Amino acid sequence: MAALLQVEGIELAYGDVAACRDISFTVNEGEIVTLVGSNGAGKSTTLRGVAGAMRPRRGRILFRGNDVTRMRSHERLLAGIALVPEGRKVFPFLSVRENLEMGGFRYRGDKARVNSLIERMMDTFPRLRERSAQRAGTLSGGEQQMLALCRALMSEPVLLCMDEPSLGLAPIIVQEIFRSIRDVNRAGTSVLLVEQNARYALETASRGYVLQTGSIIAEGSCEALKHDERVKEAYLGRS
Amino acid sequence: MSDFLALILQQSINGIYLGCLYVLVALGLTLIYGVMNQINFAHADFVTVGAFAAFFSATRLFTKWMGMSDGTGYVLSIFMALAAGALLGLLVNAAVFAPLRNRSDELRPLIATIGVSVLLENAQLILFGPIPFQFDSPFAQNTIRFGKIFFSEQSVLVVIVAALAIGGLYSFMKFTFLGKALRAVSQDRETAGLMGINENFLIALTIVIASALAGMAGALLGPVIVLTPFAGASVIVKAFAIVIIGGFGNMEGTIIAGILVGIIEAFTVQYLGSGVIDLVVFVLLLFMLVVKPTGLIAERREENV
Numbered sequence: 001m002a003a004l005l006q007v008e009g010i011e012l013a014y015g016d017v018a019a020c021r022d023i024s025f026t027v028n029e030g031e032i033v034t035l036v037g038s039n040g041a042g043k044s045t046t047l048r049g050v051a052g053a054m055r056p057r058r059g060r061i062l063f064r065g066n067d068v069t070r071m072r073s074h075e076r077l078l079a080g081i082a083l084v085p086e087g088r089k090v091f092p093f094l095s096v097r098e099n100l101e102m103g104g105f106r107y108r109g110d111k112a113r114v115n116s117l118i119e120r121m122m123d124t125f126p127r128l129r130e131r132s133a134q135r136a137g138t139l140s141g142g143e144q145q146m147l148a149l150c151r152a153l154m155s156e157p158v159l160l161c162m163d164e165p166s167l168g169l170a171p172i173i174v175q176e177i178f179r180s181i182r183d184v185n186r187a188g189t190s191v192l193l194v195e196q197n198a199r200y201a202l203e204t205a206s207r208g209y210v211l212q213t214g215s216i217i218a219e220g221s222c223e224a225l226k227h228d229e230r231v232k233e234a235y236l237g238r239s
Numbered sequence: 240m241s242d243f244l245a246l247i248l249q250q251s252i253n254g255i256y257l258g259c260l261y262v263l264v265a266l267g268l269t270l271i272y273g274v275m276n277q278i279n280f281a282h283a284d285f286v287t288v289g290a291f292a293a294f295f296s297a298t299r300l301f302t303k304w305m306g307m308s309d310g311t312g313y314v315l316s317i318f319m320a321l322a323a324g325a326l327l328g329l330l331v332n333a334a335v336f337a338p339l340r341n342r343s344d345e346l347r348p349l350i351a352t353i354g355v356s357v358l359l360e361n362a363q364l365i366l367f368g369p370i371p372f373q374f375d376s377p378f379a380q381n382t383i384r385f386g387k388i389f390f391s392e393q394s395v396l397v398v399i400v401a402a403l404a405i406g407g408l409y410s411f412m413k414f415t416f417l418g419k420a421l422r423a424v425s426q427d428r429e430t431a432g433l434m435g436i437n438e439n440f441l442i443a444l445t446i447v448i449a450s451a452l453a454g455m456a457g458a459l460l461g462p463v464i465v466l467t468p469f470a471g472a473s474v475i476v477k478a479f480a481i482v483i484i485g486g487f488g489n490m491e492g493t494i495i496a497g498i499l500v501g502i503i504e505a506f507t508v509q510y511l512g513s514g515v516i517d518l519v520v521f522v523l524l525l526f527m528l529v530v531k532p533t534g535l536i537a538e539r540r541e542e543n544v
Contacts, residue, residue, distance in 0.1 A: 051433060052432070052433075053429055053432065053433060072432065072437075073429075073432040073433050074432050074433075074434075074435045074436055074437045074438070077433065077434065077435035078435055082433070083433050085429075085430055085433065089427055089429075089430040091422070091423045091426045091427060091430070091431075092426060093422065093426055094419065094422060094423060094426070098419050101416065101419060102419060102420060102423045102431070102434045102436070103434055105416065105420060105434050105435045105436050106435045108416040108417075151434070155434070155435060
């Protein structure tokens, strides 16, 4: 199976401080892959590198066989990579509907397509329809997360990157979000999931990589990782 | 109609006319700040360039050389000023803002705009000299009268042109994909990029729109200010005050604050004399800074976690 996303030895830095060193991993077509690790391990930075919000200092990123390392984030979106950023980052002063429209910015010439996509999102999450005219900043955290997810899906991505979708949300809402992620994946979108809550992540994904202080220290199927001593000790707690 | 009511109406109309002029200047400042977090200190000179572009096209190009009537010439000169402003914006973006962006340094572009200002003022000083030009609008002498209320055709023209420009900009920002994307960029530039929005293009567009508005304001202000290479300075301080009162970076706030300051100025002239206008405006500014420092409408990056 050809790799959809192939990250080869990237190094990402904030100023002079390297946040990730020599990160390599792959995402295959149709997979859910997760990067787990504690706070500050460099997961979000890696994801930002994949989505183009940060440019790597070293290494390269191949997407569907093309080198996208030098592409800026808006070009990567057109290539098929969408990111749901950490902290959701909905546009607080745009309405819910306008947020979705921004997600579909690439289809701006095709109003009918944007509208039908919005309808589809609102059918999946009726709450968004109820609040369609409301400013996104006034939504609850869970609603914002759903909006951010739908906004990313508006571009009909090939690879959906999710950064800490459970952050600050109630468990019941987290379950709903993860259910949606699985639905999205079943519909054919590959998912790269960064999550601090390793238990949820390993249950949702098929393969995983474990990051620690900017490097990958373990990788494998999620079943195997769940039983890996290092992972158990550090992230799952003994049960 | 009682004299008092007529007076109130008269000064309100004068105030709206003044306010429209201020709003056109202030909107450019607020747009650029909203989208880039930058203050363009050359904005006043964009107004001056617009005024000169309008002056030469109204008094020479369209009338003397192309043989149009004074009225048509002046109306067309407003578009010339608009085009001159837009072109200048394009140049300044390419020469200053674009190369200095993404260095995570907000001071450098700011200082560079001061440089642009010095450059523009001195270039115009060489070209046009320090002696004020007499820029008469053909509409200034014709007055329209309703009972006890008078206003010039010029002020009607100003209000119509400003209303079209402001209304056009407002609908652009509210109803078009590109306008919404502009607001998205101003709320969160990085996330806008993740939506497939090319923020560099939108920033360039913002600067062009802001500069075109400044140029247009120059054409409308030309006949009422002392037209020298430093003419823009006479309105820019008030424009800054309006931007702060309205809430830095907020379009609706700027429009409301601009009209408000215009009306306050008109009544100040009536009751306190024209000498204290700046005093009153800046007392209002101080008052706002004390009472509501975020401005009339606060729409800046608030926490939304």
